[in-house]
Amino acid sequence: MTAPDHYSYGPYHDGPDPLAPPLDLRDALDQIGREVMEGGSPRRALEELLRRGMRDMRGLDELTRQVWQRRSDITRRNRLDGTLQEVRRLLDEALNAERRALFPDPSDDARFAEARLDALPPSTAAAVGELSEYDWRSETGRENYRKIRDMLGQELLESRFQGMKQALQGTTPQDVERIKRMMSDLNDLLAAHARGEDTEQQFAEFMAEHGEFFPENPRNTDELIDALAARSAAAQRMLNSMSEQQRAELSELIGQAFGDPEVAAQVAALDANLRSLRPGEDWESAQRFRGQDPLGMGEGAQAMQDLAELDALAEQLGQSYPGARLEDIDLDALTRQLGDEARVDAQRLAELERELRRQGLFERAPDGSLRLTPKALRRLGETALRSVIGQLRSRRGERDTALAGAAGEPTGASRPWRFGDTEPWDVSRTVRNAVLRSASTGSRTVRMDVSDVEIVETEQRSRAVVALCVDTSWSMVQEGRWVPMKRTALALHQLISTRFRSDALEVITFGRHAGTVDVSELTALEGVWEQGTNLHHALLLAGRHLRRHPDAVPVVLVVTDGEPTAHLESDGEAYFSWPPQPRTLAVTMTQVDALAKLGASITVFMLGDEPRLAAFVDLVARRSGGRVISPDLDGLGAAVVSDYLHGRRGR
Structure with missing residues (x-):
């Protein structure tokens, strides 16, 4: 009988997370596009x-x-005095236990010992030093004093070697000798490296004997120095951050580490070697700690490393x-x-x-x-158009259409059927799809599925020539109309370039002067502090565009938030005046009449509610046979696209 399969589960480390959601590049591009358009x-x-x-x-x-x-x-x-506090606590416990042990003893030795304890200096470090040769009678006192020395050694080494404190729990004299030998060999290695000697072999021998102390697994002497110098500099910054009294007391206590002054001497030599080898480390700065949780030397050095990191x-x-x-x-x-x-x-x-x-x-x-890139601009256009179509559907109950045109003639292409399509089926392609799908499943019978259906794509019989004139005066930026205007132009450009490819669109911007721009230039166009709304110049350029396509239905769309305040003189210079001069209004209306003679009715999308602007655009609509639309900013795109679709059929 075979054993059941066993499975193990763990973190995935080989490349990207296969279960992570895909990146939403479209949303990212929308955000980037908005920033660019602003x-x-x-x-x-x-x-x-x-x-x-x-x-x-x-x-x-x-x-x-x-x-x-x-x-x-x-x-x-x-706070950074955790080691000092712990030493003081252990020392007080030791002294209290020792006094309790001495009290019942009537001998002169006991009184002399009590007097010695009473004469201890108030400084914790000095008291610990005075008791280095004291013969403890209390077991608690003896044990606490041993704990003080071991703790000082562990904290000292932890402040220079991360993880050392845990490795040295229950330190024996043999452990201390092993540590001193490691420190001596380490300082010899660093000194040889500082002299410029080749330490590759010496490093390999050192790691073979003492590698257990270095969980970072350095690969060479330089990596070993980097790790040690970062920790040593952090320990020095910890000392710099303490008060002068705390620093002096801790420095004195360090000499009692493991009850062996050689350990502290080796650490001092290590610090000196590292400081000379890595002078670029931060050895001088200090931090201000304001909390209540005491940190030991090892924890303090780690906190300093964390702050640096x-x-x-x-x-x-x-x-x-x-x-x-x-x-x-x-x-x-x-x-x-x-x-x-x-x-x-x-x-x-x-x-x-x-x-x-x-x-x-x-x-x-x-x-x-x-x-x-053009690819990015197309994606921005798709997003803008999708938003516009959604507004049209919600406003008038229409659905998104995939027609290449408004009616009638096949383009020669087909596309998959989607819910709501009413175009005729492309029968041959539909049957072919059903046969191929059935054969791929191994079935000998052909069954038709909705996914097999393709319909005939149709296109509009007539074509349109479209001039979209957008106001780029400073007021458009100031009133928050800049981005909606650009998104409107993007949506219209996307609609024409994908659904009505035979139509000719020209985007015309007008401020003090007018000019034609492509969609990439419009998208990146920055608002400029410039006075003037030169609709006269914009309509001149619109007329030139319409005359290039005499066989197309003319559509002129104007997006503006102000009446004309500038016009083009015969020498090509722009004349500006506020309030508008009669001559500016007159030459602008002359161009409205000229466009009307070309069969173009002008739709003005009025952004704002100034009475003078309303009176002017009403006059434009009457003279050209057009109309005035006052959309809110969110509905601007839908209004322009809807009017384009209406206008290209001919009014």
Whole structure:
């Protein structure tokens, strides 16, 4: 009988987490796109995204906040005199027990011992030193004094060698001799390295004999020095952070470590060697601890290392130094300080940045700057159009349409059927799909499934020429209309380039002057403090565009929040005046009439409710046979797209 299968479960270490949710690049690109449309550079937009994070991952700012919170917790909760307090407690217990043991004894020796105890100096370190040769009668006193010496040795070594305190529980004289031998060999190794000698063989022999003291498993002398110097510098910073009295008392107590002054001497030699080998370590700074939880020497050194590690993490997460990359973040340190979730967030942020670049959503411009690629702009357009279609559906009960045009003629292509489609089936493709699907399953009978159905794609018989004139004066930025205007242009561009490919769209911006821009230029366009709303120039350019396509249905759409305050003079210079001059209004209306003669009715999307603006756009609508729409900012895109679809059929 075979044994049942056994399974073991554990952390996954081989590559990315296979169960992690996929990165939402579309949401990331939407956030970047919004930042770019508000006037930020693509590089800054990417940096802002990484700083803010997304719905399912914390950003660099939040991780940095937690780093500073952790740092604050360490200094607010703790104090550094834990070793001194513990030595004082053990000493007081020892003295009380010794006095109780001496009291019943009537001998002169007992009285002399009591007098000696009474004459002990008030300083803890001095009292411990005075008692080094004392013959204890009390077992508690003798044991506590031994504990003091062992604890001082353990704390001293723990402050220089992480994990040593736990390894030295129940220290024997043989252990102390082994430690002294290790320290002596270590100082010999460091001295040889400082002289420039080749220490490869010496290091190998040292690790073979004393490797148990170094769980970091250094691979060479330099790695060993790096680990030891960081800990030694942390111990020195701990001493720097104590009061002068505490520092003096602790320094004196250290000589009693394990009751053997040679241990403290070897540690002092080690500190000197490390300081000369790694002068770049922070040996001088100090921290202010304000808490109530006492830390021993080992814990204090660890707290100092934690603070240094947190400072380094804050710099890495800030990404403010030249050449900063998310790969610079020390994930192991981040895990130690903030936990596994913080590591996952940092990894996902780095993965998000890599994926955005890998998928070709950013490219280098000729001037070296970062910019969005056409692929990224298409994705932004898809998002903007999807939002607009959703508004149209909710407003009028319409559904998203996949028609390539508004009616009638086949394009020669087909597409899978979706719920609500009413176009004729492409029978041959539908049957072919059913046959292939059935054969792939090994079935000898052909059964048709909904997934097999393809329908004939149709296109609009007529084409349109569209001029979208958008106001880029400063008031559009000031009143929060800048991004909705850009998203509207993106949505219209996406609709025309994907569904009405035969239509000709030109985007015209107008401030003090007007100009034509492509969708990438409009997306990255920054608001400029410039007075003037030159609709006259914009309509001139719109007329030129319409005349290039005389066989198309003309559609002119104007998005503005102010009446014309500028016009183009015959010499090409813009004339500005506030309030508007009659001549500015007159030449603007002349262009409205010229467009009307081309068969174009102008739809004005009025953003704002100024009476003078309302009177002007009403006049434009009457003179051109167009209309005025006053959408809110959220509904601007839906209003423009809806009017385009209405206008391209011919009014």
